[in-house]
Amino acid sequence: MAPAEPANGTTDGTTDGAADVELVGVGVRYGSAKAPVTAVEDVTLSVAPGEFVVLVGPSGCGKTTLLRLVAGFERPAAGTVRVRRRVGVVFQQPRLFPWRTVAGNLVFALARHGVPRAARAARVEELLGLVGLSGMGRRRTWELSGGQRQRVAIARALAAGPPVLLMDEPFAALDAFTRERLQEEVRTLADGTGTTVVFVTHSAEEAVLLGSRVLVMAAGPGRIAGEVAVPLPRGPGTDVAALRGAAPFAALRAEVAGAIREAAALS
């Protein structure tokens, strides 16, 4: 996506030429020149192909800002951002085409990414099944609940099959049952396809279930305050639902929850 350009001379050894996403010393400022707001400062972060990185932290610490940077919607005021492969995004608020049906939104994404016309209808049904909306393809998006709309947005992001998927609290508006099912689907799907994911959540449980690595951010200014590695099993044959009850799960969840509390106190 971004043109290949050399990282600036201040790399600290954490950078990796093969990374899908690489941020070095990144700062983002909003507001006017007279009243600038430093949203994030000096963020260095590298995400390897196939990694599932979760960002957690208190409201306002810059999680969405970092995703917007990686997606190319924001330019850094300092540092460098490199993204090596095509990115798909699921925002905090679903953004669908209101003049298209549910299926129409998905077909648009499939067509844009070269899925042959004859294969699209079956793929639409498959995607709708994945997000629990089977048979809803003919609905208008404004006839759906907020949670249903968000599920269409998730299906649309998956339709495009992006090698790098950015998800900003995608399950926050969903009921507990649907949320758990989609957590399991997204983890299995990402691991199965080797998709690189950067995922934002407020939930320590969600972070541990999904992530191979959890980055804990603090605010004032937004920065990465700590990291928790999640050495839970991944890949083919993993029973994701069963992980919630596995012994190391509770301890990891408590560790992440504690790190979030500490980061909030730092802010």
Ligand SMILES: Nc1ncnc2c1ncn2[C@@H]1O[C@H](COP(=O)(O)OP(=O)(O)OP(=O)(O)O)[C@@H](O)[C@H]1O
């Ligand atoms: N367009 C904007 N103009 C000015 N300030 C902004 C803008 N967008 C975000 N900010 C500020 O930048 C900081 C980081 O915002 P960001 O949306 O990245 O936080 P967040 O971690 O995603 O929060 P939340 O958990 O509430 O979604 C906040 O202080 C916010 O007020």
Ligand SMILES: [Mg+2]
């Ligand atoms: Mg946000």
